[in-house]
Amino acid sequence: MRWQRGGRSEDLIDQRGAPAGGRGGGGIPVGKLGIGGIVIVGLLSVILGKNLFVGGGGPGGPVDDAAEEEQVEFVSSILDDNQALWGSELGRQTGKPYRKAKLVLFRDGVDSACGFAESAVGPFYCPPDEKVFLDLSFFRALGKKLGAPGDFAQAYVIAHEIGHHVQNVLGTDEEMRSLQSGKSKADQNKLSVRLELQADCYAGVWAHSTKKRDLLEKGDVEEAIGAAIAVGDDQLQKMGGGHVNPEKWTHGSSAMRKRWFSRGLETGDVKSCDTFGAADL
Numbered sequence: 001m002r003w004q005r006g007g008r009s010e011d012l013i014d015q016r017g018a019p020a021g022g023r024g025g026g027g028i029p030v031g032k033l034g035i036g037g038i039v040i041v042g043l044l045s046v047i048l049g050k051n052l053f054v055g056g057g058g059p060g061g062p063v064d065d066a067a068e069e070e071q072v073e074f075v076s077s078i079l080d081d082n083q084a085l086w087g088s089e090l091g092r093q094t095g096k097p098y099r100k101a102k103l104v105l106f107r108d109g110v111d112s113a114c115g116f117a118e119s120a121v122g123p124f125y126c127p128p129d130e131k132v133f134l135d136l137s138f139f140r141a142l143g144k145k146l147g148a149p150g151d152f153a154q155a156y157v158i159a160h161e162i163g164h165h166v167q168n169v170l171g172t173d174e175e176m177r178s179l180q181s182g183k184s185k186a187d188q189n190k191l192s193v194r195l196e197l198q199a200d201c202y203a204g205v206w207a208h209s210t211k212k213r214d215l216l217e218k219g220d221v222e223e224a225i226g227a228a229i230a231v232g233d234d235q236l237q238k239m240g241g242g243h244v245n246p247e248k249w250t251h252g253s254s255a256m257r258k259r260w261f262s263r264g265l266e267t268g269d270v271k272s273c274d275t276f277g278a279a280d281l
């Protein structure tokens with residue numbers, strides 16, 4: 001993607017130097033996505049475990065400061081571009097004004113209003129905080145371990161999380177939680193898949209705007225689609241050595257994630273992302 005280094009976003013909060021979360025021993029490691037009744041929405045269904053982050057310069061690994069600073073500026077640029085797009089498009093398309101989210105960079109673990117989370121949960125969004133949480137080592141893991149390298153693969157991840165923020169602004173997240181209550185685990189998971197695929201579609205809506213503005217380079221679209229495929233539930237279940245079990249999916253298969261990202265990319269239209277009204281995913 002064509003982007004220019006321009007320093008740090010005013011919406012970026014850098015907590016990489018802070019001690020890992022659970023300060024004072026009061027933290028609860030997140031065993032699932034969501035604790036204490038407050039649910040975080042992440043990129044991944046499956047906790048990939050620390051082994052995903054080892055050997056790629058992840059926690060404990062070597063960090064090249066200059067390279068990482070460029071990465072911070074890239075994240076800043078993608079964050080600002082996403083928020084500028086939603087700042088103009090959300091109101092125009094839905095009549096609801098956008099309000100900006102913050103993005104927190106952390107290492108190893110972080111405290112949020114949703115509880116303490118380790119890097120192994122992957123990038124996530126905590127609705128009560130209105131913040132996206134990202135450990136940059138995830139990008140190294142995405143490229144090296146999940147096989148989805150490239151700057152636009154990373155951009156898709158950020159855009160997906162901002163997509164969750166858009167759902168929060170629109171109230172979709174809350175509606176889905178009330179639909180989930182009293183339902184079986186399997187039915188709750190099906191609703192979660194629809195929420196996640198919608199965030200993929202919203203990421204596509206943002207990508208559509210980058211295409212229109214001629215910011216994409218050869219291979220960018222393929223990188224984003226590669227990342228959407230890499231984080232599909234069937235793919236991650238296979239990688240984890242287990243068998244593919246659709247009842248446990250909370251984010252959707254690789255094919256579904258590719259389809260909904262592509263839909264947003266083609267249309268640029270928020271209404272085309274109605275995963276809750278769709279008969280087929």
Ligand SMILES: [Zn+2]
Nearest residue numbers: 041042043196
């Ligand atoms: Zn998600």
